[in-house]
Amino acid sequence: METTGFADGDEIRARFSRRMSEMYRREVPQYGALLDLVADVNAAALQRDPALREHLARAGELERLGVERHGAIRLGSAGELATMRRIFAVMGMQPVGYYDLSVAGVPVHATAFRPVDEKSLARNPFRVFTSLLRLDLIGDAGLRKTAAEILERRRIFTPRLLALVERAEGQGGLAGAQADELVAEALQTFRWHSAATVDKSTYARLHDAHRLVADVVCFKGPHINHLTPRTLDIDAVQAAMPARGIAAKTVIEGPPPRKVALLLRQTSFKALEERIAFAGEDVRAPGTHTARFGEIEQRGVALTRKGRARYDALLARARRGASGQDYAGRLAGAFKDFPDDLSTLRREGLAFFRYARTGRGSRGAAAEGLSLETQIERGLVRADPIVYEDFLPVSAAGIFQSNLGDAGPRSYAGNAAQAAFEQALGASVLDEIALYEAAQTRSLDALRAKVRQ
Ligand code: OOG
Numbered sequence: 002m003e004t005t006g007f008a009d010g011d012e013i014r015a016r017f018s019r020r021m022s023e024m025y026r027r028e029v030p031q032y033g034a035l036l037d038l039v040a041d042v043n044a045a046a047l048q049r050d051p052a053l054r055e056h057l058a059r060a061g062e063l064e065r066l067g068v069e070r071h072g073a074i075r076l077g078s079a080g081e082l083a084t085m086r087r088i089f090a091v092m093g094m095q096p097v098g099y100y101d102l103s104v105a106g107v108p109v110h111a112t113a114f115r116p117v118d119e120k121s122l123a124r125n126p127f128r129v130f131t132s133l134l135r136l137d138l139i140g141d142a143g144l145r146k147t148a149a150e151i152l153e154r155r156r157i158f159t160p161r162l163l164a165l166v167e168r169a170e171g172q173g174g175l176a177g178a179q180a181d182e183l184v185a186e187a188l189q190t191f192r193w194h195s196a197a198t199v200d201k202s203t204y205a206r207l208h209d210a211h212r213l214v215a216d217v218v219c220f221k222g223p224h225i226n227h228l229t230p231r232t233l234d235i236d237a238v239q240a241a242m243p244a245r246g247i248a249a250k251t252v253i254e255g256p257p258p259r260k261v262a263l264l265l266r267q268t269s270f271k272a273l274e275e276r277i278a279f280a281g282e283d284v285r286a287p288g289t290h291t292a293r294f295g296e297i298e299q300r301g302v303a304l305t306r307k308g309r310a311r312y313d314a315l316l317a318r319a320r321r322g323a324s325g326q327d328y329a330g331r332l333a334g335a336f337k338d339f340p341d342d343l344s345t346l347r348r349e350g351l352a353f354f355r356y357a358r359t360g361r362g363s364r365g366a367a368a369e370g371l372s373l374e375t376q377i378e379r380g381l382v383r384a385d386p387i388v389y390e391d392f393l394p395v396s397a398a399g400i401f402q403s404n405l406g407d408a409g410p411r412s413y414a415g416n417a418a419q420a421a422f423e424q425a426l427g428a429s430v431l432d433e434i435a436l437y438e439a440a441q442t443r444s445l446d447a448l449r450a451k452v453r454q
């Protein structure tokens with residue numbers, strides 16, 4: 002970076018993530034309370050478990066832990082999504098994965114913008130789960146048209162932000178002061194507006210179609226709707242939330258608690274009911290809007306396609322049957338069939354690992370014809386689990402739904418529309434599993450290259 006004088010995308014993202022967290026803490030004080038609780042629980046977990054500390058330190062996750070978080074926004078049009086992609090690109094974030102939420106009765110599809118290379122992930126893994134409203138799933142043609150017209154008129158990015166993004170693209174980066182300006186301008190897009198842009202009856206009609214439609218369409222911008230710190234012990238945070246005055250969702254989404262943490266577990270606190278003002282004649286008759294919440298996550302090892310298929314099948318098994326009743330028990334029961342030690346997960350090709358020489362033994366071991374397995378057994382090579390950096394569609398649906406109130410069951414004929422999403426985005430989304438696979442392969446290649454020296 003010294004050669005070009007441009008700010009590093011990783012540095013811009015780190016700054017943006019920090020400023021966003023400060024802003025959300027001011028906007029939603031309960032998020033601050035959650036951050037404090039997570040910091041306490043993480044400190045206790047590290048104190049209690051030196052092996053965990055050592056593993057995180059080796060994987061480069063210890064340093065990022067305190068700044069690690071994800072957020073979410075919901076956009077209204079293809080143009081907004083395409084521009085958001087360009088802004089996130091300046092921050093070193095790429096669209097990874099496609100999430101279809103229509104199967105769960107939520108009229109959006111999504112991707113996650115995040116850094117992809119290992120160095121950038123270690124520096125700051127900030128991710129933004131970014132949904133796009135699917136007006137095509139709204140049955141009422143008149144309402145669809147109203148929503149489209151409102152969205153067409155709004156401008157969620159400041160002119161200065163657009164100019165800075167164009168400059169970054171044109172010259173291949175931004176100098177320090179301009180990078181700071183970009184961060185400040187981009188934050189404007191994510192802030193909360195308590196004034197709706199529509200009158201009360203328009204809000205009500207859109208809200209009746211789906212609460213999410215009102216959330217996306219009726220405001221000046223796509224307010225950040227939650228930020229999620231990473232905890233090392235989600236069960237402990239969940240248990241401690243009530244004592245700190247935080248009303249937690251009852252079920253933790255994702256896999257059950259295990260010795261070897263798998264993929265991602267998440268839980269949230271209920272969205273707040275916030276006062277809003279309507280536009281036009283209704284300006285003196287305030288209403289409320291419920292959208293913004295808080296969430297925590299615990300991350301575990303990334304699964305291979307084979308491991309993921311097995312995870313999906315076991316999760317589906319647990320979710321069938323008596324609804325709500327002893328879900329935790331059913332989930333734990335279903336996952337009895339899933340290996341719970343690193344060695345089996347690795348040997349059965351269920352999870353991804355990063356391989357490295359331990360420094361013990363002679364470097365020529367492989368040249369002598371020892372297999373990788375034997376080298377691992379003899380302590381010459383180490384295999385560390387690769388952390389899952391993405392999201393889970395069933396869990397995401399659970400998080401969405403816990404914040405939609407009891408509006409009654411709703412369903413859309415599940416129809417993923419990845420091609421349409423990518424057209425709106427103006428790019429293809431990356432395949433998350435291919436990214437983990439590449440990281441594993443790179444580590445194996447480096448191992449072999451070192452032996453040959
Ligand atoms: C996004 C919900 C999904 C997650 O962590 O899976 C999500 C939203 O409510 O906009 O944040």
Ligand code: NI
Nearest residue numbers: 073130229296
């Ligand atoms: Ni989330």
